[in-house]
Amino acid sequence: MGLERGSALPVAPTGAPSFITSKLDFLVNWARRNSMWPMPFGTACCAIEMMASAATKYDIARFGMERMSFSPRQADVLICAGRVPYKMASPLRRIWDQMPQPKWCISMGACASSGGVFDAYSMVQGIDTIIPVDVYVPGCPPRPEGLIYGLLMLQEKIKGESLSNAAIREEDPLRVGRPNLPPETIEELALPFGNSTLQNRTSGLVSTSLVARPDDRKE
Amino acid sequence: MMADKDFEAGLGGLDEGPAASATDPETPFGEAGDAADHPTVAALHERFGAAILHHGVVAGDEHVVHIQPERNAEILRWLKEDPGQRYLYLSDVTAVDFGGGRPLEVVYQLWSMELKRQIRLKAQLPLAALEIDSAVPIWQAANWLEREVFDLFGITFRGHPDLRRIMMPDNYAEGHPLRKDFPLRGRFSRAEQTRRALSMEVEDYYTPEELGIAGDKHRHGQEAGA
């Protein structure tokens, strides 16, 4: 029941572009990107910056996004603003699953993108382990201009979408409630990387000779 | 890269910092303070005698009293109800884990609004016997504070009306996070933590008492109630 993907379009389902489809795509993408209703999944400090970007100085109403939809059923873009502990991971996944297609996700802030400052026992190290993310906005917290830049990048991304490309809007019903990334990838992402002294010291995976606690020096 | 001792040699007194107080086995709790400085401490010594193990003054003017854990409920209740003490306001209940197998300390911070006095009580619990009486019958503020100590340290409060986890999920299986033997990133791998986090069903989020409100029809495998 319902439309079969690609069958109602006046084009071959394998997406060979034609004049009509590109016009239709343009129209549909224009409508979608200029009236995105955000689902503000605000948990912590980034939520305050998100509220500030909705307020008068930075005003995302200019982009058609002032109608914050707190019901996932009516939302287009999930803005995950703030750190997400494992206790909150399940509600986050449920809310993502409850949003109907077309939907996008913006991971706002360092904590949502990668765990941020909180590399500890209770924090999800990046929500992309749980839900698919379209745009990552770094910052701690990102300025409202940063969030708006991320929203504009998302609008650019939507501009490049096409109705005949059914794969990007597909969702496997069996994956509802499951993590977004396979366990090996989650493990790989959780290892310390780069030259962070703090990460190296606290991970226990790399030993350093210069440590700060007097007791530790005995080792 | 310079070696450690070169650093020490080159920087003079930078290494010492402000003087650390010596830990002397003769005085395991630290220096003793003068009981006369704080009327409550003098009264505690007088009334409870042997239950008061030590009194000290830290950070210049903060009075800390170590008590026997078995008598904490009695002492706390007296501190609240005695007309000369009137510690009606419980500021904080917390615990400290020093690591290395040392006993855990339960810390009570009290303030008397009428008499404008502050006092801190500590009770040491050996790791093998992490149990102490609850202060909830005395102050309602202790309810959530003790739940947090139970969740993060594993100390059981006897007589607490609803002792269950508060910060971590109810089915958290990795242990008690603020203990020193608990690693910073948890005991399970990140993939395992993610899997466990997402494997909760709707009913797992409710306590049995709450499910009882919703009626029998919401319990697993039971027929609808009348």
Place this chain on the structure above:
Amino acid sequence: MSKRTVEYLVTRNPEMGLDGRPVQAPVVPLEHDPELTGEHMLLNIGPQHPATHGVLRLVVELDGETVVRCIPHIGFLHSSFEKLGEYRTWNQIIPLTDRMDYLAPLIYNCAYAMAVEKLMGVEVTERCKVVRVMLMEMDRVFSHLLWIGTTALDIGAMTVFLYTFQERERVYDLHEALTGARITTSATRIGGMMADLPPGFIQGVRTWIESCRRTLDEVETLLSNNNLWIGRNRDVGAISAEDAIDYGLTGPNLRASGVPYDVRRDRPYYDYESYDFDVPVGEHGDCYDRYLCRMEEMRQSMNIIEQAIERLPDGPINVDDPRLILPGKKDVMTDMASMIHHFKLVMEGVNAPAGESWFGVESSKGELGMYVVSDGGSKPVRWRVRGPSFINISALPKMVEGHLLADVITVNASLDIVLGEIDR
């Protein structure tokens, strides 16, 4: 309210009583007709909800629209701050303190620095004290502005949100001028501040105070004598003074119930006893009194800021102690010894003597306690934050019993909670 205003309101509005407050129809409870009352309903609010002020989950047992019981669940933002603190040096913890109460970060920065300085026995300079008082009071107003904006939004008055956020933007500009960041300021260091006040800061604060006073007047015009606001807030969520003390409530929540406990008054720090300010104390302990207390507190805080500006002394902002304070950048870049000094302090951290310290300050939410335990190293053995919102929210079940479902949101908003502080 003047007599003339009351008379005017009474003649224009028959629902206004002679004391200037609306005459309310008494709430008649439904008699327990067995045919009308059925089983109680279990309603889950949150953790993702527009009006819970964060990721708070409330499980409410309802008899129709009346709340029989409310059970809060927290922990949905538990970020292991206290555990993280054990792995960081004393100065590295300061960025963590911003992220707990993200509505008033400077208060947390200052409170933590004060606790560690007490532990170390370090006395900061006079200039630093006055600057910290000024910044803490500024953030108190900052936090209350967000509180009134979001509370009014929850109750339906959306304009107030926009007005107060515009004022907050001015404070954001001041934060940014001082530290470079809008919210996560990390402005203090052990022994002083990250940097001294930039030029133009004091003038910026004065300008902000002027415009903030006008905004507060507008907000009060919109809300204080508004029938709807009073109807939603009066006699809702009342808690008696004895219960409030027993539940450990602090801040405007406690003072609204008639208990005049303010840490700035009762355990003064940084010469608060020499500032001339009033502490507003309410009477009924309901949401309306909490609102009045906070509005007046904002005005008093602005008075304190003006007094602080008057008495701001010149002089260094940091203590002159090489064991704590980094050398100036000019020296670091030109002199080898200063460079090594800088390196050592940053890589190894400052050392604190063995001991402990519990320091309480009056934050915008209540009594904020910072408890630090040290064993002589550069990292704490235990860093405990007594977040006032954690204890304030535990009194919510007591306050909403017997009220309607919509009142749960009102009472929750009036407690002024911030989840970062509750869950830590």
